[in-house]
Amino acid sequence: MTALLEAEAISYRSGGRILVDNVDLSFASGSFNIVIGPNGAGKSTLLRILCGELHPTTGSIRWNGEPLHSIPAWRLAHRRAMMPQASDLNFPFTVFEVASLGVEGTGRGLTREDRQRLALDALEEADVAHLALRNYQSLSGGERQRVHFARVLAQLKAGQSLERQQVLFLDEPIASLDLKHQLSLLQISRRLAQDGLTVVAVLHDLQLACGTADELIVMQAGRLVARGKPDAALTPQRMAEVFGVEFVAPGPASSPWRLVLEGSRRPAPASPTAGSGLADR
Structure with missing residues (x-):
């Protein structure tokens, strides 16, 4: 399959430390990819580089052959959405207003009513529509995480009015969720991948990672040590070496x-x- 997103020899240094070390990766449209590795392996940094939040110290990233750094921010917002590990909001937004952040300034030819509907549909899909009028700051950690999942779903849906090939980046998206919502979030992401969305996620739960991913990306000390189908990438020997x-x-x-x-x-x-x-x- 033709690669939608390609990273060639990317490295990232910060504070005199190498956080990502000479990594080559490519992602095909409609693939579900999960990055695993111990703490400090460089997983979150890798995601931030791939989505364009961080610039690699060395190496390059291309989107359909186009250098990532040359893509304007407004267009990049239509092509990808990023759900970080934690998102702090210090304003008294309602849940609906937080989800609506995903559609503000994104999309072409959308009316105000269209944007409101996208936000409400995303809240429904993330199982937080019943909290739409609640103050975001009053929510539990898991509820907040589901609201941000709704935000990125709404962003991607709005972005489809301009860009059909998209990537969803998820950094520890299930960390604060109960089991029901962990499975729901992964099932929704999996379904979106089957519909053509490319998903790149970081997970610590190896059982869920192996049961969900098309391919595992195994990181250790900033380096890519394995990539492939779960049963090939996560062998007993590699479990001992990496974890x-x-x-x-x-x-x-x-x-x-x-x-x-x-x-x-x-x-x-x-x-x-x-x-x-x-x-x-």
Whole structure:
């Protein structure tokens, strides 16, 4: 498949440290890509470079062959949306007003009513429409995260009036969510990818990452150490090398896969939640 977004030999330095080190990546339209790795691996920095928020110290990024740095900000806002790990708002906006930020200044030929409808539809899809008139600052962390998911959904929908090929960047989007909304957010993103949207997400939950991604991107110390389908990119050996844990193979059918700290040869005792696969992290 032809690459929509390409990164060639990108590196990023800050404070004398190399946060991203000589990474080559390409993303095809309609692909669902998940970046994994331990803390400090450079995952969030990589996303910020790919979406144009940070300029790489070296290397280049191209969008359909066009240098990313040459794309005007207004056009880039139609091509991609970014949901960061946390978004602080110090103004007493309502939930509807926060979602509407995604459609302000985005889109062509849209009336005020069109923009309001896009924001309301996005709130409905993110399961926060019932909070539309609530003060954003009064919400829980998980509710706020769902509101920002609605904001980026609305932005992408408005942007489609000008740009059909788009990318959604998600940086730890499920960190504050309960299980129902974790699965919902990933299912919505997965469906959008099946409809042609390119998704690049950072996740720490390896079970959900493996069950959702078309491809995993494994980062360690700023370097790309593996990329591919989950069963090929996240082998037991790579788990030990990158995350410092190892797989313990199941015995009887009732015995689940477990993860144990590297260096410990005794499997951890099964927990009440062990049936969830990678629950013993």
